[in-house]
Amino acid sequence: MNTGPNTFNKYERLKNRILIGNLFKKGIAKSFFPVRIFFLPSKFEDNVAAKFAVTVPKRNFSKAVDRNRIKRQLREACRLHKQILTDTIKQPDQYMLMFVYIGKKKLPYSKIEQSVVKGLKYAASNI
Numbered sequence: 001m002n003t004g005p006n007t008f009n010k011y012e013r014l015k016n017r018i019l020i021g022n023l024f025k026k027g028i029a030k031s032f033f034p035v036r037i038f039f040l041p042s043k044f045e046d047n048v049a050a051k052f053a054v055t056v057p058k059r060n061f062s063k064a065v066d067r068n069r070i071k072r073q074l075r076e077a078c079r080l081h082k083q084i085l086t087d088t089i090k091q092p093d094q095y096m097l098m099f100v101y102i103g104k105k106k107l108p109y110s111k112i113e114q115s116v117v118k119g120l121k122y123a124a125s126n127i
Helices: 017-026 064-081 109-125
Strands: 028-032 035-042 050-055 094-101
Touching: 017 035, 017 094, 028 109, 035 109, 050 064, 064 094, 064 109, 094 109
Parallel strands: 050 094
Antiparallel strands: 028 035, 035 094
């Protein structure tokens, strides 16, 4: 598996509904406007340190084009800065993270990126 510093392949994506449900129920949540991060230790069959997921609520952005753009921006910020978290995770440990966009308006990428970086640093410090 190619899980280099600036990749975001399918093994690093969190897609399992059961795991996502557990993440929302048992995970640690912290808001860094306009993003809320949920994270939780977990075990995966894949040999990756962390799995990421992003979401944008439909009630905040009714147009799919707006939701998809924000999701692309969140994934890009995760891809570029995931090393903040993965460098602090010890080898057998694995974590799952979810980024939820809680803002009501579209914001510039720089604001989204700052929030994602703050969230990753928070998660890394609480591992």
